[in-house]
Amino acid sequence: MQGPLSTWLVKHGLIHRSLGFDYQGIETLQIKPEDWHSIAVILYVYGYNYLRSQCAYDVAPGGLLASVYHLTRIDYGVDQPEEVCIKVFASRRNPRIPSAFWVWKGVDFQERESYDMLGIFYDTHPRLKRILMPESWIGWPLRKDYISPNFYEIQDAH
Numbered sequence: 001m002q003g004p005l006s007t008w009l010v011k012h013g014l015i016h017r018s019l020g021f022d023y024q025g026i027e028t029l030q031i032k033p034e035d036w037h038s039i040a041v042i043l044y045v046y047g048y049n050y051l052r053s054q055c056a057y058d059v060a061p062g063g064l065l066a067s068v069y070h071l072t073r074i075d076y077g078v079d080q081p082e083e084v085c086i087k088v089f090a091s092r093r094n095p096r097i098p099s100a101f102w103v104w105k106g107v108d109f110q111e112r113e114s115y116d117m118l119g120i121f122y123d124t125h126p127r128l129k130r131i132l133m134p135e136s137w138i139g140w141p142l143r144k145d146y147i148s149p150n151f152y153e154i155q156d157a158h
Contacts, residue, residue, distance in 0.1 A: 003027035005084050008046075014039055019087065026070075028085040036088050037098035040069075044103050047073040048084065051104035056114035061144040064089045065120050067097050069107075090120055092143075099125035117142040 002010075005027050006018040015035055019028040031039050048071040056067045066089050073082040088097050099122035100107045111122045112131040119140035122128055130137065138149050 005029065005082075009039075012042075014042065022085060026083045026085050028087065030087050030089065033088055033090055033097045036086075036100075037103075039086075040098075040100050040103045043071060043084070043086075047075065047082075050074050050081075051100065051106050052083070054100070054107050054110035054114065056118050056120055058118060058142060058144045059089070063092065065092055065095045065118055065143075066090075067111075067114060067120055067122075069100060071104075095120045096123055097121070098123050099128075101125050116140075119143065 001020050002018045003021065006016065006029060009016050009029075015032065016039070017030040019030055022028055050072040052070040052072050054067065054069050056065060059066055066087050069086040069088070071084050071086065073084075075081065090097050095118070097120060099111055101111065101122070102124065108125075108127070109131060111120075111125055112128060114120050115122060115125075115128055116130045116132050117140060129135070133141065139146055141148075
């Protein structure tokens with residue numbers, strides 16, 4: 001089922017995939033990594049001026065990684081602002097997505113956390129470095145195929 005934003009994007013020739021609506025009725029769209037920056041700018045100009053949150057997850061062991069953006073269109077005098085969820089999937093072998101930092105500055109720490117936990121590289125992010133784990137940490141702890149560097153030490157102790 002195609003929502004109003006998906007219909008608008010199709011009308012303007014912008015490539016995406018409608019993923020329907022979530023349990024709250026929020027339209028969800030999939031954008032390719034190579035299209036994300038230009039569509040982010042267009043969404044901002046269209047009125048999605050507030051980035052409510054960004055997160056990331058591992059879709060499946062050995063599968064894709066997803067970066068998820070929840071955007072809100074805030075207008076004065078509107079009781080129920082429009083919301084949209086954008087999912088950008090990246091290959092596990094080369095998980096690169098353009099950063100949304102230059103569109104919504106509030107995504108700074110959130111993209112850094114997604115980088116730190118899942119190893120998604122946000123191109124053009126001004127300070128992409130670990131935020132939760134020590135700089136010396138090896139690997140991406142929230143990937144489903146992650147094995148802790150201490151795993152073998154723990155196994156040998158038993």
